[in-house]
Amino acid sequence: MNNKTIVFGAAGQLGQCLKRVVEDNSLDGYIFADSKEGDILNVDAIEALFKKYNPTHCVNCAAYTAVDKAESDEQTAFAINKTGAENLADMCNAYDVVLIHISTDFVFGGDADRPLNELSATNPMSIYGQSKLAGEQVIPTVLNNYFILRTGWLYSEYGNNFVKTILRIGKERGEIKVINDQTGTPTYAMDLAKAITQIIASGSNKYGLYHYANEGIATWFDFAVAIHQMAGTGVTVLPIPTSEYPTPAKRPIYSVMDKSKIKQALNITIPDWKDSLKVCLSKLTQ
Numbered sequence: 518m519n520n521k522t523i524v525f526g527a528a529g530q531l532g533q534c535l536k537r538v539v540e541d542n543s544l545d546g547y548i549f550a551d552s553k554e555g556d557i558l559n560v561d562a563i564e565a566l567f568k569k570y571n572p573t574h575c576v577n578c579a580a581y582t583a584v585d586k587a588e589s590d591e592q593t594a595f596a597i598n599k600t601g602a603e604n605l606a607d608m609c610n611a612y613d614v615v616l617i618h619i620s621t622d623f624v625f626g627g628d629a630d631r632p633l634n635e636l637s638a639t640n641p642m643s644i645y646g647q648s649k650l651a652g653e654q655v656i657p658t659v660l661n662n663y664f665i666l667r668t669g670w671l672y673s674e675y676g677n678n679f680v681k682t683i684l685r686i687g688k689e690r691g692e693i694k695v696i697n698d699q700t701g702t703p704t705y706a707m708d709l710a711k712a713i714t715q716i717i718a719s720g721s722n723k724y725g726l727y728h729y730a731n732e733g734i735a736t737w738f739d740f741a742v743a744i745h746q747m748a749g750t751g752v753t754v755l756p757i758p759t760s761e762y763p764t765p766a767k768r769p770i771y772s773v774m775d776k777s778k779i780k781q782a783l784n785i786t787i788p789d790w791k792d793s794l795k796v797c798l799s800k801l802t803q
């Protein structure tokens with residue numbers, strides 16, 4: 518049977534990367550729905566798309582991603598990140614569709630000192646993290662055929678992200694200060710998008726929770742230094758502690774993820790974050 522995939526949240530960063538990967542590789546059978554035609558809080562709209570396209574797979578790139586704003590907008594964050602995920606899972610269950618849902622390393626508390634795997638205890642420090650964890654937890658209560666991919670620190674040539682912001686403010690100021698005591702892994706959303714298309718093409722039924730980030734480890738400071746070095750801007754990047762850059766939402770101090778499961782079970786190869794950053798920067802400066 519040929520796969521047919523509906524992508525929700527198509528106008529977001531990851532949604533746009535998926536579209537790019539599908540176009541670049543001439544992949545068939547993808548339908549992209551933005552928040553207007555595919556509001557994941559509108560069950561009738563979701564069902565209309567399922568009836569119209571009869572999909573085998575559904576990718577949920579839709580989310581409430583304003584991490585700091587969520588601290589004062591808990592209801593909306595939970596509506597989109599929990600109820601929206603539940604709506605898609607319900608529909609996937611009713612129409613026998615495989616759901617690929619995206620979650621976050623912000624479900625972790627950040628007190629670990631070694632890479633976190635899928636069995637590591639969660640303890641979100643923010644409303645955003647709590648709402649994403651609630652989304653992860655509700656899906657298995659209504660659906661068996663799901664892949665939940667936890668990722669972190671996404672960037673790409675699309676949408677607003679750390680790489681674009683750091684390049685812009687570096688050019689404006691000549692010298693920037695960046696946090697050096699939060700450790701994770703920058704992840705090129707194009708790599709994640711490719712992994713999603715590979716999982717779909719494989720027809721795998723090894724359902725469950727998986728970690729996907731690029732290989733390697735960095736602090737936000739390391740990431741910013743690499744961005745400006747590789748882009749050859751001459752901008753000075755100085756390290757600061759989190760205490761000098763307070764934000765409404767607390768972030769994990771350490772959220773490096775162990776990707777062994779996805780590499781072994783789903784045969785996904787993962788590039789190193791510095792190699793992928795080079796690719797992204799070459800596209801941004803084209």
Ligand SMILES: NC(=O)c1ccc[n+]([C@@H]2O[C@H](COP(=O)([O-])OP(=O)(O)OC[C@H]3O[C@@H](n4cnc5c(N)ncnc54)[C@H](OP(=O)(O)O)[C@@H]3O)[C@@H](O)[C@H]2O)c1
Pocket residue numbers: 525526527528529530531532551552553555556557558577578579580581582597601619620621622649668669670671672676
């Ligand atoms: N960005 C990161 O660093 C990061 C890190 C870890 C995990 N993640 C996860 O990765 C996934 C993709 O993130 P991203 O960076 O692509 O986020 P993004 O750029 O903020 O895109 C999210 C998209 O969701 C859409 N959306 C919001 N409410 C919706 C609704 N009710 N129905 C349908 N669509 C709706 C938004 O559309 P409108 O703008 O039209 O509302 C937007 O296009 C998310 O699950 C996120 O939690 C992201």
